[in-house]
Amino acid sequence: MTPKILPTSLFRRMVPGLAGLALTACAHDPHTLLDTLRTHRLVDLSHPFAVDIPHWSGFPPATRTTLYDYPQAGFKAEQYCHVGQWGTHIDPPGHFFAQLRMLDAIPAGEMLMPLVVIDVHRQVAANPDYTVTLADIIDWERRHGPVPAGSFVALRTDWSKRWPDQAKMLNADAQGVKHYPGWSLEPLKYLYETRKITASGHETTDTDPGLSTSKDDYSLESYVLGTNHYQVELLAHLDAVPEAGAVALVVWPNVARGTGFPVRVLALVNPAP
Template identity: 35%
Template sequence: MRRVFHSTWPVSPLECPLQRDSPQPREEPERPPAPRSPARLLAWKDCRATSPGTRRLTAPILREFDEAAWTRTPEMCTACLIEDVKRHMLSRRSLFSGAAATAAMGAAAGVLSARPALAQATGRVVDLTHSYDSDFPTFDGKPGILYEVDKSFDPDGYHLFKLTIFEHTGTHIDAPLHFAEGGASVDLLPVENLIAPLCVVDIKDKAAEEPNAVVEPADIEAWISAHGAIPAGACVAMNSGWSARMGDPSWRNLPDGSLAFPGFSKAATDLLAETGAASIGVDTLSLDPGNSSDFAVHSSWLPAGRFGIEGLANLDVLPAAGATIFIGAPKHRGGTGGPARIVAMF
């Protein structure tokens, strides 16, 4: 229970060390009777200055008093009250600061125990997302997003588009439901897998020679030999150098129009599944290479409850190991995937 009252605290100058040498204040009204039971007390003090030995205090003061403490100070002047409140608030602040620090350390410990290889970030953030519009390359060649003006500054006073969006366009997520009937939709992706250690596997050299190059088990094993085990829950991303081709038709297809771009091999993703990786990513149009006819990676990786990210950008900026990826997956109910904002920190 809280008691709220307004009061001025009178005291004899001889009873107060802070006012002993100050002129005696004029007669004040009697203070209100002490509360009879321990309670939280919210008091709004409005003590009007009547001498150099008193001070004005107009502020909410939240204190916890017990009956014994109250009765030990039957004659407390305004100046004493202020000093006592200061000491009390400082002690509370120290308590709360300590508690907050303890809670923060506990939360950090929980995250680190769940994701032991999350980056010890230096503060650099990299956007792994392409800006996209109706000209962004898509698998079937149709525009992935269409804009229709719904409101204009003149005459409506504000601007608003109506968008028609195909889920798998731009930098986007492939949810299990994309290739597994009854699989998890994009809104049901476990949130703990949307922040993950990022492992970048570089295949730029062989992709420069073969546009349909794939990440193979040997590439995964080489990464492990160089950087250690792939952490549980990690996102493993292929860096084929394809991002540099964005804006050129070769990002999607050969001059004859046939799809051609690097991807993962099924053997490589089977190996990644054994490591406990939660997601894979590519800097190309598809998890499978462009010349795939059976979508073997889509058909095995996604139905196992994992997800993929297609169309990543700026992987060249990141280290092979030590970055953390933040996956801003869309959350439209029942979706098979969708455009996402992806960033990394290292």
């Protein structure tokens, strides 16, 4: 199968933070684009993968087993056993809806996107049950202009600073009710239906806030996946990227009929002026 190459015009629309001059020049000299990219800062928005990291309570523990080891075998090989939704991971629409897209049905063109960061970490510091509002999105647009179509919108709460402590991530009270921030329906509908974003992500274990998941209410995640778009959970280091102007690269294995998998999320940030 011949790989699909994004046209330069489409690439410019998807990635406005990259210099158009470099994109034009790369048609004649691929090193020009590479040199331009190397002037940008690369930020890893993923947590390290391990067997004992925070995860949804309904999942069994992950395991990591050594099958062959050196020096006896002359090499080392390990077997990993984990659910698809482990660590920083992608939820494709097929995670909730059998008739919608699985991992292998999401094209590579949806892996590279303008990065939009909605920063509500101050609100969350004052109220761990805070849920993002439409006013938060409008406030971002007042500063940066309309959320670009095709964007990856990440919700910054700084909740990832509690990693890798499972108890601190869940933040449950004495009655077992979890208290962590999340999305709300109105801003999600605005982003997906009006602004036509490609995907969204957050630092917590769920789209829905802890008060909702404590009641087994995952209606917001159901909404996102029901639009036939994907989301990424358990993001990290959103405090190291700007609210606007960066580029997100979300990469996962091309798992046939995959319903979820750990991902590597990288942000390409323009150098400081």
